[in-house]
Amino acid sequence: MGSNSCDYESQYHALLFPFMAKGHLIPLLQLARLLLRRRFVITVITTPANIPFVAKSLEDTTVSIVELPFPQSIPGIPSGVESTDKLPSMSLFPEFARSTKAMQPEFERVVATLEPVNFMVSDGFLWWTLESANKFGFPRLAFFGMSNYASSVSKAASQEGLLFGPESDNEPITVPEFPWIKITRNDFDPVFADPNPESIHFEFVMDSAVAAVQSFGTLVNSFYELEPTFADYINRDGDSKSWNVGPLCLVETPPRLDQSRKKPAWIQWLDQKLEQGSSVLYIAFGSQAELSTEQLRDIATGLEESEVNFVWVIRKDASELGDGFEERVKERGIVVRDWVDQREILKHQCVHGFLSHCGWNSVLDSICAGVPILAWPMMADQRLNARMVVEEIKVGLRVETCNGSVKGYVKSEGLKKMVRELMEGEMGKEVRKKAKEVAEMAKKAMEEETGSSWLSLSKLIDQICNEKKPRKELMARRN
Numbered sequence: 327m328g329s330n331s332c333d334y335e336s337q338y339h340a341l342l343f344p345f346m347a348k349g350h351l352i353p354l355l356q357l358a359r360l361l362l363r364r365r366f367v368i369t370v371i372t373t374p375a376n377i378p379f380v381a382k383s384l385e386d387t388t389v390s391i392v393e394l395p396f397p398q399s400i401p402g403i404p405s406g407v408e409s410t411d412k413l414p415s416m417s418l419f420p421e422f423a424r425s426t427k428a429m430q431p432e433f434e435r436v437v438a439t440l441e442p443v444n445f446m447v448s449d450g451f452l453w454w455t456l457e458s459a460n461k462f463g464f465p466r467l468a469f470f471g472m473s474n475y476a477s478s479v480s481k482a483a484s485q486e487g488l489l490f491g492p493e494s495d496n497e498p499i500t501v502p503e504f505p506w507i508k509i510t511r512n513d514f515d516p517v518f519a520d521p522n523p524e525s526i527h528f529e530f531v532m533d534s535a536v537a538a539v540q541s542f543g544t545l546v547n548s549f550y551e552l553e554p555t556f557a558d559y560i561n562r563d564g565d566s567k568s569w570n571v572g573p574l575c576l577v578e579t580p581p582r583l584d585q586s587r588k589k590p591a592w593i594q595w596l597d598q599k600l601e602q603g604s605s606v607l608y609i610a611f612g613s614q615a616e617l618s619t620e621q622l623r624d625i626a627t628g629l630e631e632s633e634v635n636f637v638w639v640i641r642k643d644a645s646e647l648g649d650g651f652e653e654r655v656k657e658r659g660i661v662v663r664d665w666v667d668q669r670e671i672l673k674h675q676c677v678h679g680f681l682s683h684c685g686w687n688s689v690l691d692s693i694c695a696g697v698p699i700l701a702w703p704m705m706a707d708q709r710l711n712a713r714m715v716v717e718e719i720k721v722g723l724r725v726e727t728c729n730g731s732v733k734g735y736v737k738s739e740g741l742k743k744m745v746r747e748l749m750e751g752e753m754g755k756e757v758r759k760k761a762k763e764v765a766e767m768a769k770k771a772m773e774e775e776t777g778s779s780w781l782s783l784s785k786l787i788d789q790i791c792n793e794k795k796p797r798k799e800l801m802a803r804r805n
């Protein structure tokens with residue numbers, strides 16, 4: 327902390343409002359722990375169906391959890407569905423995200439009952455919270471769970487209209503700011519590549535982006551040394567500053583919790599594999615990937631034929647993976663249908679590779695555990711993350727699609743070949759070595775008092791504290 331740092335004993339109050347999707351919620355809960363370590367008083371606001379997950383994640387902390395009713399009767403969305411991983415289809419996402427605006431009046435009523443807030447971190451998708459923050463007079467920081475790479479390339483390509491140039495979706499596009507990156511329209515979420523100003527998805531993306539620029543700043547779950555060129559690009563305009571404060575997955579949960587619980591079956595299974603001196607591939611596609619039964623069966627066949635050991639986390643029935651698959655592979659592979667602690671699996675010593683959809687949190691989980699990635703991106707920012715992983719930071723390989731495009735179907739043979747390469751091949755060795763180096767960099771970035779992310783958060787807190795009165799003072803004034 328600098329000499330003008332604020333007095334943390336005075337305990338400032340931070341309000342966190344995560345978006346209702348696991349990939350957005352989890353990093354903000356990790357941020358809550360980080361701010362607690364900086365002696366903040368923390369309130370997390372979430373909707374009733376998300377409270378059990380939040381409460382369990384923070385059960386050992388002093389964080390206050392406040393309930394906010396979820397909007398009723400959203401067209402197409404079954405009642406009780408309050409998180410994107412529970413949506414019947416991700417095609418309902420724009421409707422779901424857009425409808426959060428209906429929570430604004432109740433949100434403001436709830437905030438008025440809280441003790442004074444020094445600043446709020448709300449998900450970038452909750453654009454309307456900026457207006458509320460302005461009404462109450464506290465700064466809002468937007469949190470986008472994306473890499474600087476994905477944000478920079480999307481921003482540069484869309485601002486310059488580069489995605490409208492090519493005739494085909496697979497034609498290489500050169501982004502002048504980053505000429506070494508060869509990208510195609512297929513690498514982008516369709517909302518960037520084919521914007522329809524009339525669509526609620528486009529409107530929602532624009533509202534979120536505009537509100538972020540008008541906010542006090544943006545928090546990024548990344549660290550400067552991982553992607554300096556892109557972190558600098560994001561900050562170069564100076565209109566709204568962004569702070570790299572991650573990887574937030576390195577914020578530890580206290581060991582006492584871990585010691586008191588029984589090891590889950592899959593960790594016991596990994597322990598056995600470690601005793602046998604075996605290596606294991608971990609497979610998971612985040613909380614909202616949608617795979618056809620045909621594709622699931624090709625994955626199962628590819629894994630079976632690759633002959634590697636594996637833990638596959640997939641919430642699908644056995645019948646969808648093909649007849650007898652689990653029985654045939656049981657000596658060397660298990661299928662897990664529960665919610666797992668992904669960080670715990672990746673940190674296990676025998677896990678030597680991760681077949682991942684490249685959701686940004688999964689990329690960070692893997693990098694921080696020093697585990698190389700076999701990238702199989704599916705939607706949203708994942709294809710850009712996969713390029714970053716493979717081409718930029720070189721901690722992974724990529725699955726082969728049968729049409730050679732970044733969006734194609736993956737057949738069992740292509741999967742088997744790349745799984746073997748990652749786990750046993752020369753390219754696998756290289757990316758594993760690089761992943762371990764990057765894991766060390768990540769740890770350094772988060773080190774207390776010296777790490778770049780620690781210092782970046784300190785600077786941000788300094789700025790906010792300089793502009794705002796401590797919580798007790800604000801309360802005294804109100805009374």
Ligand SMILES: O=c1ccn([C@@H]2O[C@H](COP(=O)(O)OP(=O)(O)O[C@H]3O[C@H](CO)[C@@H](O)[C@H](O)[C@H]3O)[C@@H](O)[C@H]2O)c(=O)[nH]1
Pocket residue numbers: 347348349350352353470471472610611612613614615639664665666667668669684685686687688689691705706707708
């Ligand atoms: O059984 C499970 C399944 C998931 N996770 C955790 O859930 C999160 C999943 O996040 P992510 O890997 O980013 O995947 P998605 O849930 O698919 O995330 C969405 O949000 C991300 C952040 O914005 C985007 O990068 C992705 O493209 C988008 O799909 C990670 O923290 C995992 O550790 C578990 O701990 N256990």
